[in-house]
Structures are given as structure tokens and as C-alpha cells.
Amino acid sequence: MSKSKSPACPCGGPALSSCCGPYIDGAALPETAEKLMRSRYTAYTLGNEAYLQATWHASTRPAEPVIGQEEKLQWLGLEVKSALRLRKRKAENEDFVEFVARFRVNGRGQRLHEVSRFLREPxxxxxxxxxxDGTFPE
Incomplete structure (x- = not known):
């Protein structure tokens, strides 16, 4: 008897197929800035440049690829510190998410602590x- 269970989602969700997978596959839109941030982290772990570019605001989207194919990068985990919209009472179409992503580059452990800014548009x-864009609190 074999189990065909979807692998855990890299963002920390129970299964990729029911967490970030539908967003990355284009079957659904993330309803919140935090869900978009989690799906973007997952896209980084999967090397999905197209999704990263498609979810980057046109005003700040880089012209060059953001994933370096030559770089030996291994994503290790994501911790969402907070989704700040409720605390800061920002406009409904702007939100902030603070997170720490851990990764290894060429065998050396690193961490990225960022407060990301998101806009919602029609x-x-x-x-x-x-x-x-994002700021780096430390």
C-alpha cells in the first residue's frame, strides 16, 4: 500500500498542493500579503523565476533574473514574525510582513530578516x- 501524499510546503504549510502550490501554478491568487510572501519564499526554494517576476510590482521589478543558477543555494526554513497591517492600521491595499528566511550559500549558513512591503491592485x-520592496531591521 503506497501513500501518494503531497510533500510539505517549503513555507512551513502542511502540503505544497494545498498551501502555496495553487498560487504558484496560477490556479488561485493569494488573498493576503502574508500568503503572497509565503508563496514567493516557496518559489525561491523551487527556483521558479517566472512566479517571482509575475508577483513583483512593476515599479520595482528587476530587469535581471533574481535567481542565480550558478549559485549553490539551499533554503532551510521560513519564520513569519508578523503581518503588520492590523497593528499599523495601514490602508487596505498596502501591507507589511516581517520574516526571517534561513538559507545556505556554498555551504555557509545565512539568514535574511526583512520587512516586506506589498501593494494590492486590481x-x-x-x-x-x-x-x-523591503527593509532590513538588523
């Missing part, structure tokens, strides 16, 4: 969140 599919 699209033919409905309101859509985009990553704009």
Missing part, C-alpha cells in the same frame, strides 16, 4: 497582491 482576475 487585475482582471480580481484584487492581486504584489511585492514592492
Amino acid at each position: 487585475s482582471p482576475e480580481g484584487p492581486r497582491w504584489y511585492y514592492v
Whole structure:
């Protein structure tokens, strides 16, 4: 008897197929900035450049690829510190998510601590969140 269970989601969710997978596959839109941030982390772990570019706000989207194919990068985990919209009472179409992502580059452990800014804009599919930029608190 074999189990065909979906692997755990890299963002920390129980299964990729029911967590970030539908967003990355284009079957659904992330309803919150935090879900977009988690799906972008998952896209980084999967090397999905197309999803990262598609979810990056046009005003800040880099012209060059953000995933270096020559870089030996291994993502180790994600910790969401907070989704700040409720605390800061920001406008409904702007949100902030603080997170720490751990990774290894060429065998050396690193951590990225960022407060990411997201904007929600209308699209033919409905309101859509985009990553704009981030600050680094430490």
C-alpha cells in the first residue's frame, strides 16, 4: 500500500498542493500579503523565476533574473514574525510582513530578516497582491 501524499510546503504549510502550490501554478491568487510572501519564499526554494517576476510590482521589478543558477543555494526554513497591517492600521491595499528566511550559500549558513512591503491592485482576475520592496531591521 503506497501513500501518494503531497510533500510539505517549503513555507512551513502542511502540503505544497494545498498551501502555496495553487498560487504558484496560477490556479488561485493569494488573498493576503502574508500568503503572497509565503508563496514567493516557496518559489525561491523551487527556483521558479517566472512566479517571482509575475508577483513583483512593476515599479520595482528587476530587469535581471533574481535567481542565480550558478549559485549553490539551499533554503532551510521560513519564520513569519508578523503581518503588520492590523497593528499599523495601514490602508487596505498596502501591507507589511516581517520574516526571517534561513538559507545556505556554498555551504555557509545565512539568514535574511526583512520587512516586506506589498501593494494590492486590481487585475482582471480580481484584487492581486504584489511585492514592492523591503527593509532590513538588523
